[in-house]
Amino acid sequence: MASSSHTVAKTTDQINFTFTGGQKLLFGVLMLIGVICSALAFFNDPADEAINLHHSRFWTNFLHNSAFFGGLGFISLFLLCCKILAYSGWHTTFKRIWEAMMMFLPVSIVFFAILAIGNFAGFHHIYHWAAEGVTDPNNKEAYDSILAGKAPFLNPLMYLIFTVVIVLVWSAFAFILRARSKAEDKAKDGELSFFKKNKVLAAIFLPIGGFSSAAFIWLLLMSIDSHWYSTMYAWYVTASWLVSAVAFTILLLVYLKSKGYFPQVTKEHMHDLGKYLFGFSVFWTYLWFSQFMLIWYANVGEETVYFDLRIEEYPFLFYGNLVINFALPFIVLLANSTKRMTGTLVLVASLVFFGHWMDFFQMVKPGVYYENYKHLKHSHGHDGHHDEHHDTDTHLSDAHNHDAQAEGDDHSHAAVGGDHKGDNHDGHSKKAKSSRVGYAFPGFIEIGMMLGWLGLFLFVVFSGLARAQLVPTNDPYINESMHHHV
Amino acid sequence: MATDSHTNVLFGLYNDEEDLMRAIESANESGLDIMDVYTPFPVHGLDPIMGLKESRLHIAGFIYGALGTCTAFGVMTWVFTRNWPIIFGGKPYFSVPAFMPITFELTVLFACVGMVITFYTICGMGPGVTNPILDERITDDKFCLAFKTNGLPNGEIDNLKSFLSSTQAAEVHTKMI
Numbered sequence: 318m319a320s321s322s323h324t325v326a327k328t329t330d331q332i333n334f335t336f337t338g339g340q341k342l343l344f345g346v347l348m349l350i351g352v353i354c355s356a357l358a359f360f361n362d363p364a365d366e367a368i369n370l371h372h373s374r375f376w377t378n379f380l381h382n383s384a385f386f387g388g389l390g391f392i393s394l395f396l397l398c399c400k401i402l403a404y405s406g407w408h409t410t411f412k413r414i415w416e417a418m419m420m421f422l423p424v425s426i427v428f429f430a431i432l433a434i435g436n437f438a439g440f441h442h443i444y445h446w447a448a449e450g451v452t453d454p455n456n457k458e459a460y461d462s463i464l465a466g467k468a469p470f471l472n473p474l475m476y477l478i479f480t481v482v483i484v485l486v487w488s489a490f491a492f493i494l495r496a497r498s499k500a501e502d503k504a505k506d507g508e509l510s511f512f513k514k515n516k517v518l519a520a521i522f523l524p525i526g527g528f529s530s531a532a533f534i535w536l537l538l539m540s541i542d543s544h545w546y547s548t549m550y551a552w553y554v555t556a557s558w559l560v561s562a563v564a565f566t567i568l569l570l571v572y573l574k575s576k577g578y579f580p581q582v583t584k585e586h587m588h589d590l591g592k593y594l595f596g597f598s599v600f601w602t603y604l605w606f607s608q609f610m611l612i613w614y615a616n617v618g619e620e621t622v623y624f625d626l627r628i629e630e631y632p633f634l635f636y637g638n639l640v641i642n643f644a645l646p647f648i649v650l651l652a653n654s655t656k657r658m659t660g661t662l663v664l665v666a667s668l669v670f671f672g673h674w675m676d677f678f679q680m681v682k683p684g685v686y687y688e689n690y691k692h693l694k695h696s697h698g699h700d701g702h703h704d705e706h707h708d709t710d711t712h713l714s715d716a717h718n719h720d721a722q723a724e725g726d727d728h729s730h731a732a733v734g735g736d737h738k739g740d741n742h743d744g745h746s747k748k749a750k751s752s753r754v755g756y757a758f759p760g761f762i763e764i765g766m767m768l769g770w771l772g773l774f775l776f777v778v779f780s781g782l783a784r785a786q787l788v789p790t791n792d793p794y795i796n797e798s799m800h801h802h803v
Numbered sequence: 804m805a806t807d808s809h810t811n812v813l814f815g816l817y818n819d820e821e822d823l824m825r826a827i828e829s830a831n832e833s834g835l836d837i838m839d840v841y842t843p844f845p846v847h848g849l850d851p852i853m854g855l856k857e858s859r860l861h862i863a864g865f866i867y868g869a870l871g872t873c874t875a876f877g878v879m880t881w882v883f884t885r886n887w888p889i890i891f892g893g894k895p896y897f898s899v900p901a902f903m904p905i906t907f908e909l910t911v912l913f914a915c916v917g918m919v920i921t922f923y924t925i926c927g928m929g930p931g932v933t934n935p936i937l938d939e940r941i942t943d944d945k946f947c948l949a950f951k952t953n954g955l956p957n958g959e960i961d962n963l964k965s966f967l968s969s970t971q972a973a974e975v976h977t978k979m980i
Binding site (some may be wrong): 609 | 857894901
């Protein structure tokens, strides 16, 4: 058996991938939708005029999608390095997909750089720790002693290092890994030097990637809820990326197979990817629950704030997250047979992919929406400001006040008044459920911006696939992969 | 087995699993009735060509697991809400998150232990049971194809022997187990 099909890889005619004009057009249209929706979100956020002083809806979407799709690039690199180091062979026929996905890392640097510059320049207000005067004890208005204590880590310079510089380092690893992998195609048969060099590279990258990604996640996502911290958070986010990357791989493989590529990728490979989708979904749930239960049981105020906010005011996001990302893949993919049915697998993979995009949505949005304003309210608590207008308006006007200090009080009142007209803002009671489009659930603008990032991501992945052989014919594990059998 | 406590076995030992696979395929073509195949490690693709059905052990495993879930959750709910309600850490009597770890553990425990017991029962294994082995090297580096020869005329046994030799069997033996 082994000897007869030794040359399958060589004779596969679909060895090179062509990025067709139609696909380019489609991704271009997706990106255009993204740009239009970004502009809409930036200039004309219908959700909330007071919050939109900082264009928060645009910036949260920007962060949300950059983190989600940039993370897919990181996790593909991480997966590849794990596979190389574990002497894994089954994935080899489609390893170029992960190689193409990790090429999104250098692209995502641009987005992280914009966010990092924003912390210095103050043109967005995602992170309260980056706000002006928060760490200044003399600033009675904005000073926050907890954030001042965290300032050695939570500051714009650290943010720049751990988002932009670290992603640059990851990108360098990705480039070298891919360059060697591509050079292997041109090398003579049985040439192992590229594989061995990549093994060393993978061994170097894994600890670097593992530790630095935690700091990356703390700064990028966890510091949104800037008072809050959780030791499980980095794992939890990484698991979310992992499930999304596997789901994306399944969808892309099924699509490419329908176009006649990857005839050698069989049900056996899909079955294993299905197991990954199932297993990592359960792993994600394990981390989700571990994080939740410890905080729930310990009941320490500064830890429960994250869950309290989400359970009380965003129950749709909070419970929906568990249903779509745990219950659905668990029940559907539990049986052996469902992992081998392409239709079922595609359905679950697309729902879970969207589900984890929603998971990132619930990580980013509630924190940005409430945290800053709550802190401002808190810091203004006893300055007699309260008496001038009723409670409901306090935190909003204070928030406005804080950012538009130069403009004076009267103006801020006007803005807050306008906000209340067509809006069901629920500042009256903390128990009220939030139903604000763009914060409590994604609106058209969120979906549109996601499509924009998706288009860009797909464009990068497809051009990455086109720039190398689709099947790595000289990889030492290619034959093992061809005969993969579960 | 009930009428005759002994089985006469004719078996061939192969050096390579590829030879064994080819032998099974040609035995299927000639309509020979294979008693069993023994290999030192799991050989991929063996089950379908031997015509074995997919094991139903995992269905039993699911049922045991579900039983474990219900047991753990049911008992804890009963104990903490009816039998002996105690407040832990200011949490309600019926606190689902607190029940989860034990529910998970008992699910795994029931599924594992249940599947092991079922597997041993089905295979007739367990403490005090001695299973006859055809050749010790089957657990090391030999691949065995065995035929049951009880009540077969000598001519047919000779046919089987020549079949084994013709399919590259390194050795052919008979044994009464």
